[in-house]
Amino acid sequence: MATTPRIAIVGGGPAGLMCARVLQGHGIRPVVYDADTAVDSRDPGGTLDLHADAGQIALEDAGLMDAFLALARVEGQAKSRRDHHGTVLAEFTPAEGDQAAPEIDRLHLRTMLYEHLEPGTVRWGHRLVHVTPAGGGAHRLEFDNGTGTEADLVIGADGAWSRVRPLLTDAVPEYLGVHFLDVRFDDVDTRHPEVAAIVGDGHMFSSDSDGRAVIVQRNSNGVVRGYVAFRAELDWHVTAGVDVTDREAVRAYLLREFSEWSPVMRPLITDNDSDYVQRGFWALPAPLTWDHVPGATLIGDAAHLMAPFGGHGTNLALLDGVELAHAIKKESSLDDAIARYEAEMFPRSGELASDANTALRKFFATASPDAPHLPPDHAREHQDYQARAAEYRRRRAGSDR
Structure with a gap:
């Protein structure tokens, strides 16, 4: 030029x-x-x-x-897939040099x-x-x-x-009709060993048959972050009467929505150290x-x-x-x-x-x-x-x- x-x-x-x-x-x-x-x-x-x-x-x-x-x-890069009862459906461990x-x-x-x-x-x-x-x-x-x-x-x-x-x-x-709540677990190996065991070194994806999912990933410095995902309108919290700034209120709502999930998987939904941060899927x-x-x-x-x-x-x-x-x-x-x-x-x-x-x-x-x-x-x-x-x-x- x-x-x-x-x-x-x-x-x-x-x-x-x-x-x-x-x-x-x-x-x-x-x-x-x-x-x-x-x-x-x-x-x-x-x-x-x-x-x-x-x-x-x-x-x-x-x-x-x-x-x-x-x-x-x-x-x-390690990944695992579980159902909402905690049963492992598939696992991937990267080969040496991958x-x-x-x-x-x-x-x-x-x-x-x-x-x-x-x-x-x-x-x-x-x-x-x-x-x-x-x-x-x-x-x-x-x-x-x-x-x-x-x-x-x-x-x-x-x-x-x-x-x-x-x-x-x-x-x-355009909003795609799916909402998720960002969750975080700190010092996970010490404070949340059950979450650490489920997540492993990488990424864990779990879902049920009704459009609900939990996706969690190992981050650096002993942190696990993830998303609790579900189909919802943008104003779902208004309709449900949930104050999204009240961690316990959101937690109670999720326990109702994810009531069919096993006790093994529920800590991923309820034991987070952070507030639930709202995010939506747009495209x-x-x-x-x-x-x-x-x-x-x-x-x-x-x-x-x-x-x-x-x-x-x-x-x-x-x-x-x-x-x-x-x-x-x-x-x-x-x-x-x-x-x-x-x-x-x-x-x-x-x-x-x-x-x-x-x-x-x-x-x-x-x-x-x-x-x-x-x-x-x-x-x-x-x-x-x-x-x-x-x-x-x-x-x-x-x-x-």
């Missing part, structure tokens, strides 16, 4: 920080604007796995694989990415309130702290409720595309918010950031860079998002006893990650010649 463009990345999550990191490696210095007051000013959630065919490719491109592996938990999808705490990932940026890259405490075209593909950004700026390219990395997205599409997230229409808009594009959840089944969201977000940064470096204009990136991102994310949303809806529908939900073959899943990673690299090498 003949001149260095002014690039504003709105959102300092994994997608935005990764994009900034790779742009800086190309000698381009974007500015990242984020509403948070600091990288660790809020709880970004629990743990996630970074797949060999997406998140890890991004980390390699950014020169961050060693930093990632220093924080990641390879043993966290690094297809190691786990990392979300805060550790965000902090790692932030610490590998040039000082001053991120402007904390900047919540975007308006973004408007300024002519010639440029845009004017206004923040809630009274400051503003102009950019030749605005990259919306600002998640589910993106303020940048309306520049490109009128699509908005954008999938596959989602839009017509090219000069000077603006989206990455991560802003572009393809999807259900968490498959764990693709953050992985795609990291790859989005890398691919957009590479396109900006390679193409002769921002318009060509956006077109190149979006042409690859739309099909890559669209099918995965559609499949994830469909899988969630089907899973939380009332299951028929004749058609139980079978656990995935995780060993095959890991093989597929590695095979797709190799194919991705071959394809990229061919396109770079």
Whole structure:
């Protein structure tokens, strides 16, 4: 690119920080604007796995694989599936040397990415309130702290409720009819040995035949985090007369709702050290595309918010950031860079998002006893990650010649 463009990345999550990191490696210095007051000013959630065919490719491109592996938990790839009586239905233990999808705490990932940026890259405490075209593909950004700026390219990395997205599409997230309550167990091996035994080193998924599930995962520092999930309207607590800020009231409600669950499994629902944090499953229409808009594009959840089944969201977000940064470096204009990136991102994310949303809806529908939900073959899943990673690299090498 003949001149260095002014690039504003709105959102300092994994997608935005990764994009900034790779742009800086190309000698381009974007500015990242984020509403948070600091990288660790809020709880970004629990743990996630970074797949060999997406998140890890991004980390390699950014020169961050060693930093990632220093924080990641390879043993966290272990998974088990139980019914609501506690009976083990399936187990997966990663083979020695298997690094297809190691786990990392979300805060550790965000902090790692932030610490590998040039000082001053991120402007904390900047919540975007308006973004408007300024002519010639440029845009004017206004923040809630009274400051503003102009950019030749605005990259919306600002998640589910993106303020940048309306520049490109009128699509908005849709509630998928499934609610979950975030729970946390501290010092689990000492204080909650029964929970530690059920969870093991990695991830445990349990469900019944009426659309209820408990998903718990080992995090770092002796913490287990998880979700108590059930079909519900957004205002379920109003209808049920439950004060969601009253831990005991929520606990009593869950004991009624999960009354068929065995005593072995109930500590996962009732013995949490945290309050029950409400979260809902939302998704954008999938596959989602839009017509090219000069000077603006989206990455991560802003572009393809999807259900968490498959764990693709953050992985795609990291790859989005890398691919957009590479396109900006390679193409002769921002318009060509956006077109190149979006042409690859739309099909890559669209099918995965559609499949994830469909899988969630089907899973939380009332299951028929004749058609139980079978656990995935995780060993095959890991093989597929590695095979797709190799194919991705071959394809990229061919396109770079």
